Amino acid sequence: GENVMRTIYKFGIGVPTVLPKELDFQLPRGSRILSAGLQRGNIVLYAYVNTDAEISSCKLKMFGTGNPIENKNLHGYRFLETFIFDDGMWVVHIFIPEQFK
Numbered sequence: 001g002e003n004v005m006r007t008i009y010k011f012g013i014g015v016p017t018v019l020p021k022e023l024d025f026q027l028p029r030g031s032r033i034l035s036a037g038l039q040r041g042n043i044v045l046y047a048y049v050n051t052d053a054e055i056s057s058c059k060l061k062m063f064g065t066g067n068p069i070e071n072k073n074l075h076g077y078r079f080l081e082t083f084i085f086d087d088g089m090w091v092v093h094i095f096i097p098e099q100f101k
Helices: none
Strands: 006-014 021-028 032-039 042-050 055-064 077-085 090-097
Touching: 006 021, 006 032, 021 042, 032 077
Parallel strands: none
Antiparallel strands: 006 042, 021 055, 032 042, 055 090, 077 090
């Protein structure tokens, strides 16, 4: 409705030390993940959220360059962003569930 309060939340992801990796985090139902960026060397996600919605679970999937990926592992997911660390020695590709696009 008209009185729905929406805002943008930031979610800290950090930097995975092992890839591939799955990461569960909580955000309000119906949220849209807008983008990902780096803040003080750590990965953060920004999401457009309804602050009154109940909380739901989101599972990110992260892969390194060269990691084998089975098609079924990314069914229902879309690519979000790639991050490069240590002059290209550590590269992280992030995928999010389609329902949060």
